[in-house]
Amino acid sequence: MREYLLYVKVGDEAAHVYVTPCFAVDQTYWRERDGCRLHVIGKSPSLALAFYLRGVLNARLQGRDVGEEDIAAMREWALEHVREANALYGREARDMQPLRGEWFLFERAGEDAGDADGRQADEGEDADAGREAPFGPGAPFPAGALPDLRADSERLHLLLQGRALLLEELDGFLHRRGWTGSLRRECLQWLVLDGKAEWRPGIELFVRWDWWRRRLAMRCGRCGSERGIALTLCHTCGQGCAYCTTCLDMGRSKCCTPYLCVPGKRTRFRKDSAAAVLQWEGRYSPMQAAAAERARRFVAASKPGPSAFLMWAVCGAGKTELLFPAIRETLADGGPVLIATPRKDVVLELAPRLQRVFPAARVIAVHGSSREKWEDADITVATTHQVMRYYQRFPLVVLDEADAFPYHNNPVLYRAVSRAVQPGGKTLYLSATPPRYLRKRLVPSAFRFPAHSATHVLLPGRYHGFPLPVPRVCTVAALDKRMRQGRPVPPLLDGVKASLAAGRQVFVFVPRVEDVPRVLQYLQARLPDHANAMAGVHAADPEREQKVRLFRDKRHAVMVTTTILERGVTIPRSDVIVVGADAPVFDEASLVQIAGRVGRSADAPEGTVLFIQSHRSTAPYAAIRQIRRMNRLAERLRKKEAPSCCGSRV
Amino acid sequence: MLREPCVSCGGRVASREREAAVRRLSLTIARSARYPAVYRLLDGLGLCADCLRLLPILGERICIQCGRDMGGRTPSLLSDRQKCGDCASVRDEPLAGNRGLLVYNEWGKDMLSRFKYRGDERMAGLFAALLALAFYRYYGSIRFRCAAAVPLHDNRLRERGFNQVELMVSGLGKRIGVEVVPLLARTRHTPKLSRQGGRTARQESMRGAFEWVGPVSCRKREPDIVGDGGGSDVRERGGTLLWWRRIGSAFLGRRLMAPDAILLVDDIYTTGSTLRACAETIRGQVGHGCRVYSLTVFR
Ligand SMILES: [Zn+2]
Numbered sequence: 028m029r030e031y032l033l034y035v036k037v038g039d040e041a042a043h044v045y046v047t048p049c050f051a052v053d054q055t056y057w058r059e060r061d062g063c064r065l066h067v068i069g070k071s072p073s074l075a076l077a078f079y080l081r082g083v084l085n086a087r088l089q090g091r092d093v094g095e096e097d098i099a100a101m102r103e104w105a106l107e108h109v110r111e112a113n114a115l116y117g118r119e120a121r122d123m124q125p126l127r128g129e130w131f132l133f134e135r136a137g138e139d140a141g142d143a144d145g146r147q148a149d150e151g152e153d154a155d156a157g158r159e160a161p162f163g164p165g166a167p168f169p170a171g172a173l174p175d176l177r178a179d180s181e182r183l184h185l186l187l188q189g190r191a192l193l194l195e196e197l198d199g200f201l202h203r204r205g206w207t208g209s210l211r212r213e214c215l216q217w218l219v220l221d222g223k224a225e226w227r228p229g230i231e232l233f234v235r236w237d238w239w240r241r242r243l244a245m246r247c248g249r250c251g252s253e254r255g256i257a258l259t260l261c262h263t264c265g266q267g268c269a270y271c272t273t274c275l276d277m278g279r280s281k282c283c284t285p286y287l288c289v290p291g292k293r294t295r296f297r298k299d300s301a302a303a304v305l306q307w308e309g310r311y312s313p314m315q316a317a318a319a320e321r322a323r324r325f326v327a328a329s330k331p332g333p334s335a336f337l338m339w340a341v342c343g344a345g346k347t348e349l350l351f352p353a354i355r356e357t358l359a360d361g362g363p364v365l366i367a368t369p370r371k372d373v374v375l376e377l378a379p380r381l382q383r384v385f386p387a388a389r390v391i392a393v394h395g396s397s398r399e400k401w402e403d404a405d406i407t408v409a410t411t412h413q414v415m416r417y418y419q420r421f422p423l424v425v426l427d428e429a430d431a432f433p434y435h436n437n438p439v440l441y442r443a444v445s446r447a448v449q450p451g452g453k454t455l456y457l458s459a460t461p462p463r464y465l466r467k468r469l470v471p472s473a474f475r476f477p478a479h480s481a482t483h484v485l486l487p488g489r490y491h492g493f494p495l496p497v498p499r500v501c502t503v504a505a506l507d508k509r510m511r512q513g514r515p516v517p518p519l520l521d522g523v524k525a526s527l528a529a530g531r532q533v534f535v536f537v538p539r540v541e542d543v544p545r546v547l548q549y550l551q552a553r554l555p556d557h558a559n560a561m562a563g564v565h566a567a568d569p570e571r572e573q574k575v576r577l578f579r580d581k582r583h584a585v586m587v588t589t590t591i592l593e594r595g596v597t598i599p600r601s602d603v604i605v606v607g608a609d610a611p612v613f614d615e616a617s618l619v620q621i622a623g624r625v626g627r628s629a630d631a632p633e634g635t636v637l638f639i640q641s642h643r644s645t646a647p648y649a650a651i652r653q654i655r656r657m658n659r660l661a662e663r664l665r666k667k668e669a670p671s672c673c674g675s676r677v
Numbered sequence: 678m679l680r681e682p683c684v685s686c687g688g689r690v691a692s693r694e695r696e697a698a699v700r701r702l703s704l705t706i707a708r709s710a711r712y713p714a715v716y717r718l719l720d721g722l723g724l725c726a727d728c729l730r731l732l733p734i735l736g737e738r739i740c741i742q743c744g745r746d747m748g749g750r751t752p753s754l755l756s757d758r759q760k761c762g763d764c765a766s767v768r769d770e771p772l773a774g775n776r777g778l779l780v781y782n783e784w785g786k787d788m789l790s791r792f793k794y795r796g797d798e799r800m801a802g803l804f805a806a807l808l809a810l811a812f813y814r815y816y817g818s819i820r821f822r823c824a825a826a827v828p829l830h831d832n833r834l835r836e837r838g839f840n841q842v843e844l845m846v847s848g849l850g851k852r853i854g855v856e857v858v859p860l861l862a863r864t865r866h867t868p869k870l871s872r873q874g875g876r877t878a879r880q881e882s883m884r885g886a887f888e889w890v891g892p893v894s895c896r897k898r899e900p901d902i903v904g905d906g907g908g909s910d911v912r913e914r915g916g917t918l919l920w921w922r923r924i925g926s927a928f929l930g931r932r933l934m935a936p937d938a939i940l941l942v943d944d945i946y947t948t949g950s951t952l953r954a955c956a957e958t959i960r961g962q963v964g965h966g967c968r969v970y971s972l973t974v975f976r
């Protein structure tokens with residue numbers, strides 16, 4: 028069972044309370060700095076409690092001068108707070124029984140030791156150590172081991188820079204990186220005291236006023252969420268404990284698991300960085316070139332410039348290529364780049380592509396089961412969850428599909444991304460359908476759609492220069508009932524038939540998982556000639572990847588799907604039909620994305636998009652308005668920017 | 678309660694098809710007076726209609742010893758036709774029998790690892806309900822003196838923070854109205870099952886891996902019966918049971934009470950060596966007249 032010691036440091040500076048897992052290191056550290064004395068307040072097996080006490084005691088100290096007599100008062104305070112925390116936790120955990128008598132154990136340092144307790148003494152200290160009951164300072168760190176401790180801490184610091192890890196992950200990480208030092212805990216504490224690392228419990232405790240009474244509040248130190256924290260009868264610490272269910276996929280963040288954040292290096296200028304060689308054969312259209320240059324300028328701008336930038340590019344505008352100059356710029360400055368994207372398949376596809384155009388840079392793909400997860404690299408392509416494991420590491424973070432799940436209404440991942448950026452670093456948002464708050468923040472006037480500003484650039488046209496296909500809307504009364512009874516739905520059947528006759532593939536989007544088999548059966552029954560060439564897929568489908576592959580290989584001609592295929596999958600000659608476009612899952616952004624599946628390749632830029640609804644609803648029309656607006660803007664830009672070379676296409 | 682997304686696939690739980698699926702499953706599991714309880718358990722399972730339909734429930738033809746599905750398998754010809762080959766070869770079987778509810782397939786593997794290794798303790802309710810279903814399907818007529826979980830070694834427990842089986846069994850106890858008593862402790866840190874050699878090697882390594890920590894007077898004294906149950910029917914059951922036991926101990930004495938049966942719970946029965954070792958320890962302490970039945974989610 029680990030124990031955490033709480034002590035107050037009194038010296039020239041304001042008194043401050045610290046938590047330590049190995050007091051000997053703290054003693055050694057502070058001994059080197061003259062004129063400070065350490066007084067032990069107490070110890071507890073609960074990490075969260077120790078940090079809570081540290082917080083409240085520091086708040087009560089408020090930089091006041093602390094005399095010897097105040098120490099006793101502080102121990103009293105600590106006890107009071109422990110009693111309160113016990114009562115409050117007990118109220119939350121009504122159906123559980125504490126494992127060790129009390130929810131939070133706290134052992135106060137003995138009064139009899141008096142002011143000698145924990146005193147940073149001179150030569151006579153070792154002799155005194157014995158009588159300092161119940162737990163005096165103990166032996167400080169052996170002086171002989173001190174150089175080792177310093178050197179190991181330095182090495183550990185180099186390894187950990189820019190990472191945020193639970194202590195349990197640290198073992199695996201250090202093993203993988205070939206760390207052999209033995210004084211892991213001591214080194215970490217040394218770094219913490221040196222201000223090179225921060226640590227806190229995975230779940231932090233607070234006590235708040237909740238209307239008329241005090242209430243125990245908990246917050247995940249990793250993902251920052253306060254909801255979804257579940258109490259647990261923990262056998263690891265034997266204390267009142269809780270874990271976070273929001274970021275559970277990344278390992279359990281618990282009250283008793285230390286969470287370690289090590290900021291990255293601020294500056295690492297090596298102007299001649301070899302990694303910054305861009306080998307790309309492609310060419311930009313004039314519109315693309317202008318947008319890429321704006322993104323590059325945003326990245327290159329010196330510190331007091333804007334810290335966030337929105338690249339608003341329609342589906343099929345060639346967003347990835349537009350990033351190259353900005354990435355090159357950052358690499359030339361010697362800074363690593365992070366590209367975060369919501370989907371693992373995008374990560375797997377993007378990493379080799381970037382490796383090809385930046386042959387000298389080290390590119391890694393980081394996702395849950397990735398082998399390269401713990402490596403360092405110039406360009407890191409990661410799923411959004413993995414971003415949580417970085418801390419102030421990257422001068423440039425690119426957030427791909429900033430509107431997509433799981434960012435959608437998810438403050439947790441926004442927080443993770445903002446933590447991964449170095450202080451003063453830049454964040455570049457990419458989106459075809461930026462959510463309102465992002466537009467509000469970064470687009471100066473949301474109504475007039477300016478083509479660019481200091482914080483955004485709008486790319487309304489596709490890379491091949493053809494306009495976006497504009498969807499059609501059909502209203503079929505009682506659509507659900509018709510399909511259930513097997514009665515014909517002419518727009519759907521005619522649409523599918525026409526596409527198949529033209530040798531094109533069809534996406535049929537449905538709102539709910541249970542609609543997938545129903546619509547599939549309906550189509551198979553109604554179009555028996557093509558029944559074998561139809562398939563349905565949803566998020567939890569175990570054969571999902573295989574089915575999508577068959578669809579890509581043109582082995583399936585019709586794919587009935589939920590919104591999971593709304594982005595990412597691009598099929599050259601395909602059409603789209605949305606059945607039940609009035610369902611709430613299909614909002615404006617989602618419908619624009621779906622329509623964006625069509626006509627993406629230069630040799631087949633046209634295609635049809637059909638929204639079938641049973642009631643008149645606003646989203647389909649809003650989506651159409653948005654698509655039309657983009658087409659108009661693209662037309663205008665093309666005329667304005669390149670009157671002479673309107674035919675220039677990549 | 679059903680507002681929560683499906684525990685397995687994250688889909689919508691409340692739907693028209695779900696009721697039919699619940700009814701069909703209830704009929705598979707219980708055709709008797711247990712039907713209402715089974716229906717309620719299935720209805721509260723937190724799985725959507727699709728996932729309910731995909732539940733790999735064991736078939737009707739099972740090995741009477743270990744509860745394995747004998748659907749396509751020819752029973753061992755050498756011995757008792759109702760036992761599977763593995764069970765037929767075991768001599769001095771300390772387990773009175775084992776029953777499970779589900780086949781251990783990919784789905785089960787995924788769900789169990791989410792609970793056990795990823796540490797999503799919210800899954801405990803699902804597994805407890807599955808155990809309760811298995812209980813009603815097979816053990817509904819046996820009167821158990823108490824239920825106990827297969828313990829984890831202290832080191833493992835500290836590492837993981839919780840014993841998944843203990844969480845399951847406390848939920849089960851509330852649902853079926855049987856008192857949960859910790860009876861065993863693991864004294865030896867046995868390596869992971871999958872990493873061990875053959876069946877006999879596994880059996881050997883398990884021998885003496887458990888030690889009795891239950892009440893000393895367990896042989897003589899009736900353990901106090903359940904405080905509060907989950908639902909009203911459970912409480913009523915517990916109440917009448919308590920009453921009968923009081924009568925029993927007051928007038929007839931322990932000996933004439935229903936024969937001792939203890940319910941041993943684990944998450945999965947692979948070779949049965951763990952459960953057998955537990956049963957041996959229990960019988961060694963309580964006496965060989967005691968019958969130890971085991972119940973697992975997966976078989
Ligand atoms: Zn969290």
Ligand SMILES: [Zn+2]
Pocket residue numbers: 261262263264265266267268269281282283284838
């Ligand atoms: Zn804990």
